[in-house]
Amino acid sequence: MGRKEKKDFQGKGFVAEFRKFITRGNVLDMAVGVIVGGAFTSIVTSLNQDILTPILGIFGGTDFSYLSVTLGGGENAPVLYYGKFITAIINFLITALVIFCLIKVINALSDRMKKKEEDKPAAPTTKKCPYCLSEIPKEALRCPHCTSHLDEKKENR
Structure with a gap:
């Protein structure tokens, strides 16, 4: 790095640029989205583990989350919990489906609003x-x- 570049990184210009970046609306929107996404993930995980997995267990005869394979023998043998992996895949698919449906509804509402605005004569x-x-x-x-x-x-x- 040259002297000027090093000075800008350590000086007021860097701090001002960082402050501008942090206070921009997109970053705050993204932070809110991450927080809401985390809460939404816990809801979908609960839906899958507490409601859907037991129902699927009735038809399949087992609960996916307890499926495992012990590799080797002995007390400290590693265990593969592939049932938890299947549960994680189901969580992902449910989350993706719900988000897809939400986006479809939001886009449909947005299209209706745009059509109403376009219908008004200029x-x-x-x-x-x-x-x-x-x-x-x-x-x-x-x-x-x-x-x-x-x-x-x-x-x-």
């Missing part, structure tokens, strides 16, 4: 000259085509 920006009938700006006081002075009384006819 205010006219032009008018017709009462003398030569050419299109002129709405604010014009004189027609650029026939050079007539535009009178409010004649315009409203």
Whole structure:
């Protein structure tokens, strides 16, 4: 690093730039999203472990979370908990499905709102000259085509 680069990294410029980055709306939105995402993950995990896994256990005869394989023998033999892995995959798929459905609903609502805004007719920006009938700006006081002075009384006819 050159002297100037090192000075900017250690000086006020770096701190000011970092403060600007942190206080920008996107970073705060992202932080809120991470917090809500963590809470949402715990809800989906509970849904899977406490409700769906026991129901699936009725049909499959077992609860996925307790499935394991002991590798080797002895007291300290490693254990693969593949049932927990299956549970994690199910959690992911449920989370993805719920998020997909939420995004579909949000996009549908957003599209409806946009269509309502597009359906409104735009205010006219032009008018017709009462003398030569050419299109002129709405604010014009004189027609650029026939050079007539535009009178409010004649315009409203």
